[in-house]
Amino acid sequence: MSVLHKNKVTKIQSSYAFEHEKREKKASKRRKVVLLRFSLFAVMLMALSSVFLYALISQSSAIDAKLKAKERLEVKLQMLKKEEEKLNDEIKKLNDDEYIAELARKEYFFSKEGEIIFTTPED
Template sequence: MSVLHKNKVTKIQSSYVLEQERKEKRAMQRRRIAIIRFTLLSGILLALSSVLLYTLISQSANIEAKIEEKQKLEHKLEKLEKKERQLKEEIKKLNDDEYITELARKNYFLSKEGEIIFTVPEE
């Protein structure tokens, strides 16, 4: 019923009422400014946290890739060090005359004087 009838009460035009209306307007403006500041600050913090989170995720993926690459390279290094040790042993053996004669007899079927070499087929 109040919707159909307009409010016919008039405001008192005193200095106190006008002062109170000004205070309400200032308070409303301050609230609006505070809401705008809060929204703006929230947006900035959200953007900043998004950038930092993206950086963190990309760096962790980068670190994982580097760790995997490091493990592969360490494994390759172990193989190469093992091959190096074998080659050094081979060099030492090649300086020995007995090893060279045994190698020549085995690979090139060379024999000593009066010796007969028989080759047996492998299975």
């Protein structure tokens, strides 16, 4: 088995055999070129699809971040609207003299004549 076996068959030297061999070489060369083109096309397609996939993923994560920020800002907006309502009510109350007098008695311990204020611990 270690000895190489040589073919002892000689090729026919006719024009038909020569043309047939030439066509086979051409076909083989074409197959190689087609395979090379297909491989190149496949590599380019994979590269292009990976770029598109990367763009899609990055845009998706950016959209998710924007949606989360929007939700946080909407919650903050609702809180600010409630605070605005509260402050508008406070403004309306501060235009009332009776409310101002009650607030002064409560916060600054002012009393009416003859009124005694007792403070109790809040605990």
